[in-house]
Amino acid sequence: MIMLDYKRILVPYDGSEYAKRALDRAVSVARCCDGAKLFIATVSRPMPPMEKIAREKAYVFDADKKKPEKKDPGQVI
Numbered sequence: 141m142i143m144l145d146y147k148r149i150l151v152p153y154d155g156s157e158y159a160k161r162a163l164d165r166a167v168s169v170a171r172c173c174d175g176a177k178l179f180i181a182t183v184s185r186p187m188p189p190m191e192k193i194a195r196e197k198a199y200v201f202d203a204d205k206k207k208p209e210k211k212d213p214g215q216v217i
Contacts, residue, residue, distance in 0.1 A: 146173045154183040 151166040153159045163180065170178040 144169060144173045146170070146176050148177050148179065149173075150179045150181060152181045152183050154185065 146169060149166050149170050151159075151163050153163055166178055170176045
């Protein structure tokens with residue numbers, strides 16, 4: 141039987157399918173290593189400019205209304 145002796149395991153995670161599989165594998169390896177610490181570095185993709193503006197300004201444009209409405213950013217996205 142092969143004994144693994146990892147002390148620290150770092151997994152970058154961006155929510156992709158590959159990252160999910162890498163995290164599953166890292167958890168399995170960490171369980172096999174006595175005292176191993178698992179660190180997860182979350183990586184976010186840059187937000188498209190229009191989405192960033194929508195979150196910052198939080199305006200909703202409706203063709204039926206003459207004026208845009210100010211909304212809570214959580215409701216807009």
